[in-house]
Amino acid sequence: MSEHNQDKHKARQQKVKAQVDAKIEQAQEEKGILQVITGNGKGKSTSGFGTVARCVGHGMNAAVVQFIKGMWECGERNLLERAGVPFAVMKTGFTWETQNRETDTQAAQATWQQAKLWLQDESIDLVLLDELTYMVSYDYLDLDEVIEALENRPAMQSVIITGRGAHRRLTELADTVSEVRNVKHAFEAGIKAQKGFDF
Ligand code: ATP
Ligand code: MG
Numbered sequence: 782m783s784e785h786n787q788d789k790h791k792a793r794q795q796k797v798k799a800q801v802d803a804k805i806e807q808a809q810e811e812k813g814i815l816q817v818i819t820g821n822g823k824g825k826s827t828s829g830f831g832t833v834a835r836c837v838g839h840g841m842n843a844a845v846v847q848f849i850k851g852m853w854e855c856g857e858r859n860l861l862e863r864a865g866v867p868f869a870v871m872k873t874g875f876t877w878e879t880q881n882r883e884t885d886t887q888a889a890q891a892t893w894q895q896a897k898l899w900l901q902d903e904s905i906d907l908v909l910l911d912e913l914t915y916m917v918s919y920d921y922l923d924l925d926e927v928i929e930a931l932e933n934r935p936a937m938q939s940v941i942i943t944g945r946g947a948h949r950r951l952t953e954l955a956d957t958v959s960e961v962r963n964v965k966h967a968f969e970a971g972i973k974a975q976k977g978f979d980f
Pocket of ligand 2: 912944
């Protein structure tokens with residue numbers, strides 16, 4: 782880089798730093814964050830679990846609720862349970878080809894009862910509500926009740942909701958919303974879900 786370019790680069794970086802510093806200065810509020818991770822691309826649940834790992838890595842407490850028990854063993858669960866993270870997993874193993882609305886509703890409700898307890902527990906810093914969006918879309922859970930529990934949770938508790946097609950009221954309530962867009966997915970090219978990567 783020429784000296785002239787170096788100077789230009791330095792001036793630009795100083796400007797960026799000043800802007801970032803001003804924003805950091807402005808962000809003074811401390812509170813639990815509600816994040817929604819939605820969209821059709823891959824990476825919603827892995828992102829949620831990444832934040833759980835981050836939380837536990839600081840010696841803080843996280844709890845995980847899985848509203849859809851996948852076809853496969855969950856690698857994250859194997860690891861995180863060893864680290865003392867409690868899991869509530871929906872019993873019937875609801876899948877996309879759900880057959881029985883009544884038993885699914887009962888299972889969703891039972892799982893939600895546990896979720897609600899964690900959403901009232903100040904000692905839990907982070908609650909991951911994995912695939913909750915579908916419970917709302919299928920009407921297995923009452924959206925008003927979900928919103929009430931989220932609104933009344935302990936002030937410092939963070940919550941992550943994952944799943945496609947998040948209801949507008951959930952994204953409106955959230956502080957942070959990320960939409961994962963599908964650019965391409967290995968499955969579309971005929972590649973099977975891989976252990977240690979997809980589950
Ligand atoms: P992951 O758990 O890998 O972060 P996700 O939570 O974003 O994925 P889900 O809709 O919960 O996505 O689907 C879970 C499973 O489906 C994973 O095995 C994932 O690889 C696969 N999957 C995710 N997105 C797609 C897609 N766009 N096409 C095909 N399969 C997908
Ligand atoms: Mg997922």
